[in-house]
């Protein structure tokens with residue numbers, strides 16, 4: 001699963017270059033050319049990070065920041081402001097409104113990529129780290145291997161993606177629909193029951209050597225991976 005980044009920037013030269021560089025770094029990126037489009041994109045699919053131009057047509061960057069922070073589903077969404085302004089007061093205002101970081105234009109690609117990586121690492125470590133640990137479960141994405149309390153566990157590719165997805169937010173309950181979208185993709189038709197089948201397999205594989213069940217079933221709601 002690639003981290004998904006929305007680039008809200010009205011200067012096509014800047015946004016195209018950003019998209020190109022982000023994709024080269026292994027991110028998925030979408031461009032919004034004005035503030036309204038940015039809000040539409042964010043509502044359609046909550047990104048993992050927003051690169052937000054301060055001076056945007058229709059809805060300003062700071063207003064987008066406010067709206068994103070005010071909504072429960074996006075309240076913790078990382079935002080990096082892109083600003084041509086050099087005035088300190090504007091940067092402070094951006095940070096006070098809830099931006100996590102800012103980059104002043106013109107910026108170097110390396111600097112921006114480093115900031116993106118740093119913000120994601122701080123806020124969503126599971127998105128950028130090769131090794132994710134949840135309780136005694138260790139997921140190594142580089143080698144595609146899983147272990148529990150030091151014992152290797154063999155998982156099929158779907159179970160691996162399922163575990164990787166659940167591990168991004170331990171204790172968060174995902175509905176079967178959300179798991180389908182996140183693991184199988186929204187353009188594939190898979191029956192909801194399929195999710196239960198793969199959860200069952202994943203659970204059995206993880207309960208190796210009589211260890212406890214790390215996947216919680218929440219009636220009428222879905223599944224979550226226990227933090228401890």
Ligand code: CA
Nearest residue numbers: 010053055056
């Ligand atoms: Ca602009």
